[in-house]
Amino acid sequence: MDILDLIKKRRSIRRYTAEPITHEEMEKILEAGAYAPNAGGGQRSMLVGICDAGLTRQLGRLNFLPFDRSKLLGAHVSAEQPSVIDDPTITDGFYGAPAVVAVFGQADFPFSVADAFCAAENMVLMAAEMGLSSCIISRAEETFVTPEGQQLLKTWQVPADYICRVFVILGHIDGSCPQAKPRKPGRTLIVA
Numbered sequence: 628m629d630i631l632d633l634i635k636k637r638r639s640i641r642r643y644t645a646e647p648i649t650h651e652e653m654e655k656i657l658e659a660g661a662y663a664p665n666a667g668g669g670q671r672s673m674l675v676g677i678c679d680a681g682l683t684r685q686l687g688r689l690n691f692l693p694f695d696r697s698k699l700l701g702a703h704v705s706a707e708q709p710s711v712i713d714d715p716t717i718t719d720g721f722y723g724a725p726a727v728v729a730v731f732g733q734a735d736f737p738f739s740v741a742d743a744f745c746a747a748e749n750m751v752l753m754a755a756e757m758g759l760s761s762c763i764i765s766r767a768e769e770t771f772v773t774p775e776g777q778q779l780l781k782t783w784q785v786p787a788d789y790i791c792r793v794f795v796i797l798g799h800i801d802g803s804c805p806q807a808k809p810r811k812p813g814r815t816l817i818v819a
C-alpha cells in the first residue's frame with residue numbers, strides 16, 4: 628500500500644477481539660520499532676513485547692491506576708473508539724487488547740521520549756500494514772510505580788536506569804474501523 632494511504636488508514640483502536648497476536652507478528656512489529664530513527668544513532672530504546680493476554684490485562688490494570696479523572700481538560704477523544712477519557716466505565720488502560728509492546732528509554736538521556744515515540748510510530752504503521760490494530764498509550768512510567776510493577780521490571784531484567792516511555796497495544800479490531808477526523812486547516816504551510 629502507498630505509504631500515505633497507510634498513514635491515513637491507521638487509527639487508534641480501543642475495541643479488540645480475543646484473537647491473539649502471534650510471536651511471528653510480534654517479531655515483525657518489534658523489528659519495525661527497532662529500525663526507527665533514534666537520536667545520535669545510539670539505538671538506546673528497549674522494546675519489550677508481550678503476547679500473553681493475561682499479562683497484558685495485568686499491565687492494562689496497572690496503567691489505569693494513575694489515571695486521574697479530576698485532571699481532565701474536558702477534551703473528547705473518540706465517539707466510535709471511546710477512551711478512558713470518554714467512558715468512565717473503562718478501567719483497563721489497554722482496552723482488552725491481547726498484546727502490548729512496552730518501550731523503555733534511558734532515564735538520563737534527553738531524547739529518550741522522542742526515541743520511544745519514533746519507535747511507537749513505526750510499530751503502529753507496521754501493525755496497520757499487517758492488518759492489525761493498535762493504539763499508543765501513555766502513563767508509561769507511572770504503570771510501574773507499584774511493587775507489582777517493579778517486580779515485572781525485575782522479571783524482564785529491565786536495567787535500573789531505564790524508564791517506560793510509551794506502550795503500543797496490539798490486536799484485532801472488534802467492529803469496524805473509524806474514519807480519520809478531518810484535519811484542522813492551516814496547520815501546514817510551504818513558506819518558500
Ligand SMILES: Cc1cc2nc3c(=O)[nH]c(=O)nc-3n(C[C@H](O)[C@H](O)[C@H](O)COP(=O)(O)O)c2cc1C
Nearest residue numbers: 637638639640641704710711762763764765766807
Ligand atoms: C503522545 C500520545 C499519547 C497517547 N496516549 C493515549 C492513551 O493513553 N490512551 C488512549 O486511549 N489513546 C492515546 N493516544 C491515542 C490518541 O488518542 C489518538 O492518536 C488520537 O485520538 C487520534 O486518533 P487516531 O490515532 O485514530 O488518528 C495517544 C497518542 C499519542 C500520540
